[in-house]
Amino acid sequence: MLTLAPLLAALAAAWPTPAPPAPAAHTAQAPAPESGRPSPARPKPTGRGPAAVPRPAITRRFIPLTAQRRRDTAAYAKRHYGRATTTVEPHAIVVHYTVNDSVDATWNTFAPNVADPELRERPGTCAQFVVARNGRIVQLTPVTFLCRHTVGLNWAAIGIEHVGRSDAEVLGNAAQLRASIRLTRWLRCRYGIAVRDVIGHAESLSSRFHRERVAALRRQTHGDFQRSAMRRYRALVRDAGC
Numbered sequence: 162m163l164t165l166a167p168l169l170a171a172l173a174a175a176w177p178t179p180a181p182p183a184p185a186a187h188t189a190q191a192p193a194p195e196s197g198r199p200s201p202a203r204p205k206p207t208g209r210g211p212a213a214v215p216r217p218a219i220t221r222r223f224i225p226l227t228a229q230r231r232r233d234t235a236a237y238a239k240r241h242y243g244r245a246t247t248t249v250e251p252h253a254i255v256v257h258y259t260v261n262d263s264v265d266a267t268w269n270t271f272a273p274n275v276a277d278p279e280l281r282e283r284p285g286t287c288a289q290f291v292v293a294r295n296g297r298i299v300q301l302t303p304v305t306f307l308c309r310h311t312v313g314l315n316w317a318a319i320g321i322e323h324v325g326r327s328d329a330e331v332l333g334n335a336a337q338l339r340a341s342i343r344l345t346r347w348l349r350c351r352y353g354i355a356v357r358d359v360i361g362h363a364e365s366l367s368s369r370f371h372r373e374r375v376a377a378l379r380r381q382t383h384g385d386f387q388r389s390a391m392r393r394y395r396a397l398v399r400d401a402g403c
């Protein structure tokens with residue numbers, strides 16, 4: 162799709178700059194309320210397309226993207242997808258849960274560029290976002306930095322982790338779920354990703370974007386976010402619209 166970046170940059174340049182500049186411009190939106198009440202009314206659609214979708218509050222806490230990690234990422238993309246690149250073509254969103262209890266633990270897992278214990282290759286695993294139990298959204302890499310989170314889909318999918326230990330835990334946490342839907346909505350609308358391409362890790366093998374050159378990995382997937390949970394999640398994404 163056409164990128165809106167130049168237009169947005171022009172709009173930003175034309176907009177009066179507040180003085181002094183806010184210390185965290187990327188968290189311009191107020192954080193989501195922590196109660197389980199429904200979120201306040203959204204701004205009315207303006208008819209201007211994706212630019213009208215509000216960006217949720219996002220805290221940036223990038224893992225180290227060293228030159229070695231970038232080289233390993235490009236080599237991984239070449240081995241598994243046939244093209245040496247560190248950039249995702251965003252056609253899908255894959256949701257996960259972390260099987261741990263904090264953003265810190267997640268960051269500590271993803272930050273070292275070491276071979277993972279399961280598939281034993283570099284770069285280290287990562288996902289672009291993690292949503293905390295209290296609804297805080299933390300961004301771990303640039304949105305389209307190619308992260309290893311889903312075999313077969315890393316070339317095409319943005320990964321969203323959720324701190325937690327089951328599908329039901331995340332879906333039953335109103336603050337976390339609300340933040341997750343806002344993040345998915347923003348990403349989905351920004352990149353023109355279809356609702357059906359918002360999938361759980363456990364659905365990866367049936368994705369229309371699944372590609373894997375290493376034969377031994379062609380049926381590899383994980384159990385997080387099964388179809389039953391994703392039916393509910395996708396219904397919320399569909400209702401949120403663009």
Ligand SMILES: [Zn+2]
Nearest residue numbers: 257362383385
């Ligand atoms: Zn997963």
